[in-house]
Amino acid sequence: MTTRPDSEGRLATLLSYDCWNLLETAHIARVAWVGAEGAAVVPVNYTVVAGAVWFRTTGDSTFAREASGQRVVVEVDQIDPATRAGWSVVVVGTAELVESRDVPDMLIGLEVWPNGTRSLFVRVDVHEVSGRRLYGVDGS
Amino acid sequence: MTTRPDSEGRLATLLSYDCWNLLETAHIARVAWVGAEGAAVVPVNYTVVAGAVWFRTTGDSTFAREASGQRVVVEVDQIDPATRAGWSVVVVGTAELVESRDVPDMLIGLEVWPNGTRSLFVRVDVHEVSGRRLYGVDGS
Numbered sequence: 001m002t003t004r005p006d007s008e009g010r011l012a013t014l015l016s017y018d019c020w021n022l023l024e025t026a027h028i029a030r031v032a033w034v035g036a037e038g039a040a041v042v043p044v045n046y047t048v049v050a051g052a053v054w055f056r057t058t059g060d061s062t063f064a065r066e067a068s069g070q071r072v073v074v075e076v077d078q079i080d081p082a083t084r085a086g087w088s089v090v091v092v093g094t095a096e097l098v099e100s101r102d103v104p105d106m107l108i109g110l111e112v113w114p115n116g117t118r119s120l121f122v123r124v125d126v127h128e129v130s131g132r133r134l135y136g137v138d139g140s
Numbered sequence: 141m142t143t144r145p146d147s148e149g150r151l152a153t154l155l156s157y158d159c160w161n162l163l164e165t166a167h168i169a170r171v172a173w174v175g176a177e178g179a180a181v182v183p184v185n186y187t188v189v190a191g192a193v194w195f196r197t198t199g200d201s202t203f204a205r206e207a208s209g210q211r212v213v214v215e216v217d218q219i220d221p222a223t224r225a226g227w228s229v230v231v232v233g234t235a236e237l238v239e240s241r242d243v244p245d246m247l248i249g250l251e252v253w254p255n256g257t258r259s260l261f262v263r264v265d266v267h268e269v270s271g272r273r274l275y276g277v278d279g280s
Contacts, residue, residue: 009255027221032172032179038211039172039179043219043228071178079183081167084253088183113224114274115149134254 007135009084014131019089022131023048023076030075031055031124033067033095040066045112046074052125053091054107056118064120067095074124085136093124147275149224154271159229162271163188163216170215171195171264173207173235180206185252186214192265193231194247196258204260207235214264225276233264 014022029046032039042063044055053074057063072095079086098121100108112118154162169186172179182203184195193214197203212235219226238261240248252258 009253011254011256028217028219030170030172030181030215030217032170032181032213034174034179039174039213041170041172041181041213041215041230043215043217073172073179073181075170075181075183077168077170077183079168079253090181113149113219114151116151 007139008137010135012133012135014087014089014133016129019129019131020048020051022078022087022089023053023091026076026078028076029053029055031063032073032075033063033070035062035066045110046076047107047110049104049107052123053093054103054110054124055122056110056112057097057120057122058116058118059120063122064097068097070095072124079134080136083136083138083140085134085140087131087133089129089131091124091126092128093126096123096125097121098123147279148277150275152273152275154227154229154273156269159269159271160188160191162218162227162229163193163231166216166218168216169193169195171203172213172215173203173210175202175206185250186216187247187250189244189247192263193233194243194250194264195262196250196252197237197260197262198256198258199260203235203262204237208237210235212264219274220276223276223278223280225274225280227271227273229269229271231264231266232268233266236263236265237261238263
């Protein structure tokens with residue numbers, strides 16, 4: 001019989017400070033918006049600069065067509081199946097398309113793992129950030 | 141100088157057969173729907189039974205209140221930051237709330253890592269499944 005710490009499976013609300021720190025440790029976010037057919041979701045490589053979430057897209061993407069100027073939700077999580085410990089953060093904001101000539105220098109190097117030219121940057125101006133930590137099987 | 145295989149960063153469309161097989165290998169999905177305030181996303185523990193995606197929720201959750209009978213999107217991905225290889229699958233379907241007494245026996249054991257009683261099951265009847273594989277730095 002294994003010990004089951006009291007904390008196992010506990011969900012704790014994260015402070016926004018911790019949410020931002022965790023967002024800086026991950027590489028992949030899922031961006032959701034309300035599209036022509038309802039909810040839509042895509043995974044993206046993202047980064048955080050000066051309190052905004054940034055990612056890249058193409059000028060002809062569904063996202064660029066549907067989500068520009070709109071409310072979007074950005075979800076990031078890291079949960080280890082072995083320990084069942086982890087966290088998730090959800091950001092709500094407004095998506096603004098930005099031409100690459102107009103982005104801060106530090107963003108030019110934002111890496112996108114799939115091939116292809118993504119001439120547009122998307123800046124999500126954040127309205128809300130929330131997150132939860134899940135405590136795992138060994139108290140982790 | 142490292143070798144960069146031609147496949148690095150290539151995105152390939154997955155067959156639906158492969159999408160279903162990959163869905164059976166993961167534990168966490170992100171479910172998106174159109175809520176009262178726009179797009180909403182939550183991470184869930186899920187499983188696949190007989191061509192439907194199942195997860196659990198509470199009777200008083202925002203999801204139960206807003207998404208019952210509605211179109212939802214379920215996103216699952218696994219991407220290794222070290223190799224930059226991985227895959228993502230997106231399922232579009234209709235969410236039906238099911239009381240626990242009415243679910244197939246094999247679902248009673250559907251594990252949910254966070255604590256708490258989730259008396260409702262959600263069955264997503266799938267309309268569309270699509271996915272992409274991302275080839276990584278070593279041809280993986």
